[in-house]
Amino acid sequence: MGAVxxxxxxxxxxLPPLTKSGGDEVLRLDIAGREVAMTLRIGQLNRQLVEGLQDRALDLLEIAALVYCADAAVSRGGLADQKMGEKWHRRFVATMxxxxxxxxxxxSVIQALEETLMFLSGDRFEFSFSIKDEPDAERSRFFKFGRNSSWKPHRVLMFSGGLDSFAGAVEEIVEQKHRVALVSHASSTKIAPVQKRLISALSKRYGPEKCRHIPMTAQLKGRSTAERTHRTRSFLFAVLGSITAKAFxxxxxxxxxxxxVSLNLPPVGSVIGTRATRTTHPKALNLLTGFLQLVFENDxxxxxxYFARTKAEVVERISELGMADQIVETRSCADVHNQTNQYFHCGRCSQCIDRRFAMLSIGLERFDPEDxxxxxxxxxxxxxxxxxxxxLSYVRNAVLFENAMPDxxxxxxxxxxxxxxxxxxxPDTAMVMIADLLNRHGKAVTSVMRRTLESKSPGEFPEQSLPRLYGAMQSALTLPFVPAASVDKNEKQQLPLSIEIDKASRLVVIGEHVELKKNATADLLVVLAQEWLRSAGEGLEPMDHHCVKSGELVEK
Structure with a gap:
């Protein structure tokens, strides 16, 4: 093979700023010879808190803005290339x-920064820094100051307006009796009102001193956005949130x-992998923590x-704490731009599928209308x-997870x-914890599918609907015997395909050209071959061979 x-x-x-209007600054970057502008604004912190921030905290804010802007302005290749193709990974060389x-x-700082961004985005960022001219160092540029107040939170939480972040806010306020600062980024004008309504509901229910909204805006101007996967937005969010925490x-x-969701396991191969962010993956959180500790020189x-909880368990907490009536106000859909007053959720993306299964599994669908x-x-x-x-892959994974053991x-x-x-x-304890988490998730999803198919058979559902697809998947687990077609005696007959299996070495050799060794496919074929031989040894016809349940198959 040649070199990569x-x-x-x-x-x-x-690029130097054009204005210094305190909170209305427009950042300007030259990206591959094209000027790209971005609005960055943080609201509701008071001036005294901002004045106490270190210079490097403001540098960090601008670095995060540059990263987010570069990520959004350079395409990964579009849908045709997003199966981790050659354009997916990018290399940015930034000077600022x-x-x-x-x-x-x-x-150590540059290494921590670049390693964190590599894991979060899959891209390589290389930085070269110079000293900022004093006139450009004005620190209030990105802030819209709120009223001066002695109010201080116990906790700073990132707040998206989704189910999980709303549940976290409710739990902190109701169960922990904490005051919380809710830091939100409204990537769309359709999401900002959602966040405001939910925070207003919390304030009315528990008092205005229990929570404060810290809204952030980070948007490219004009038609500069060429890439909407936004893998680096988690870095921007963490920076915005940590600066808020530091200010308090x-x-x-x-x-x-x-x-x-945090585990980010690939349900549909690279199709989902390209779109799934790593915001709360344990490795991402560790990398962010290590890097931010260097910046702030603190702990x-x-x-x-919520790492140990399933989606259904998160939703259940909202209900247990008396805020189920606000579930309808939350938003989970990834397709924000196509949301309408009638359809809050597309129903097609993994977030919508996850949300709906959670609601159905715990019987709270009345708070989440299907229309x-x-x-x-x-x-x-x-x-x-x-x-x-x-x-289908979401359900397929759930079936695998339901009875899966750590190994x-x-x-x-x-x-x-x-x-x-x-x-x-x-490690062993962590793996058992993860297996238990996935078992519970799998049981929640498969219980919904079983109840659905108890009411009607798969064939009674519309063509290409999920129950119909699931039924076809289940039927495919039993392969029918197909008699060989008659062969003309004058035609050259192909030799039968041989499959050699060495269980001890986890080795499978198919014909003369395919060798599988010590991987999941080899393990699968070894198990299936054993079951086939057992059934054949009992004299069973192929249609009567023993079936292996998916959960048992995973364990074996």
């Missing part, structure tokens, strides 16, 4: 001025997200209190191939070890 070609270089340069040059030139004299920032911690979904989970067809695979999970999803090695438990 180096990634093409995208140059990113920081900073206030605290000595700090940002430290090798706190050293902890929390993202609330259920553990199944700053970025964590996810708010453009595509109903069970009753509507999914004519688009990617949409069908999205829904089987490692074989089938080796990427799970990325999480195991970054959890504050011994």
């Amino acid at each position: 070609a180096p990634l093409p270089e995208v140059e990113v340069r920081w 001025p900073v206030r605290d040059l000595d700090f940002w030139q430290r090798e 004299g706190l050293d902890r920032l929390s993202f609330h997200e259920n553990g199944v 700053m911690r970025v964590d996810n209190p 708010a979904y453009r595509v109903d989970l069970m009753s509507d067809a999914r004519p688009n191939g990617i949409d069908r695979e999205m829904a 089987a999970l490692i074989r089938n999803f080796p990427v799970v070890l990325d999480a195991v090695n970054h959890i504050d438990n011994p």
Whole structure:
């Protein structure tokens, strides 16, 4: 094999500002010879808090803005290339001025920054820093100051307006009796009102002193956005949240997200992998924590209190704490731009599928009306191939998870070890915890499918609907015997295909050209071959061979 070609270089340069209007600053970057402008604004912090921030904290804010802007302005290749194709990974070479040059030139700092961005985005960022001119160092540029107040939170939480972040806010206020600062980024004008309504509901229910909204805006201007996967937005969010925590004299920032999403296991191969962010993956949180501790020189911690919970368990907490009536106001859909007053959720994306299964599994669907979904989970067809695979693979994974043991999970999803090695438990304990989490998630999803198919058979559902697809998948587990077609005696007959299996070595050789060794496919064929031989030894016809349940198959 030849050497891997180096990634093409995208140059990113920081341009001087045009205005200094305090909160209405427009950042300007030169990205591959094209000027790109971005609005960055943080609201509701008082001037005294901002004045106390270190220079390097403001540098960090601008670095995060540059990263987010570069990520959004350079395409990964579009849908045709998003199966981790050659354009997916990018290399950015950024030059920018900073206030605290000595700090940002430290090798340990640059290494921590670049490693964190590599894991979060899959891209390589290389930085070169210079000293910022004094006139450009004005610190109030990105802030819209709120009223002066002595109010101080116990906790700073990232707040998206989704179910998980809302549950986290409710739990902190109601159960922990904490005052919370809710830091939100409104990537769309359709989401900002949602966040405001939910925070207003919390204030009315528990008192205005219990929570304060810290809204952030980070948007490219004009038609500069060429890439909407936004893998680096989690870095921007963490920076915005940690600066808020630092301003309040706190050293902890929390993202609330259920553990199944945090693990980021690939349900549809690379199709989902390209779109799934790693915001709350344990490794991402550890990298962010280590980097931010260098910046702030304190014990700053970025964590996810919901890592051990499933989506259904998160939703259940909202109900238990008396806020189920607000579930309808939350938003989970990834397709924000196509939301309407009638359809809050597309019903096609993994977030919508996850949300709806959670509601149905715990019987709270009355708070989540099905007519708010453009595509109903069970009753509507999914004519688009990617949409069908999205829904079916979600269920397929749940079936695998339902009875999966730790060893089987490692074989089938080796990427799970990325999480195991970054959890504050011994590896074996962490793996058992993850297996238990996925077991509970799998049981919740499969219970919904079973109840659905008890009411009607798969064939009674519309063509290309999820129950119909699931029924076909289940039927495919039993392969019918197909008699060989008659062969003309004058035609050259092909030799039968031989399959050699060495169980001890986990080796499978198919014909003369295919060798599978010590991987999940080889393990699967070994197990299936054993079951075939057992059935054949009992003299059974192929249609009568023993079937292996998916859960048992994973364990074996």
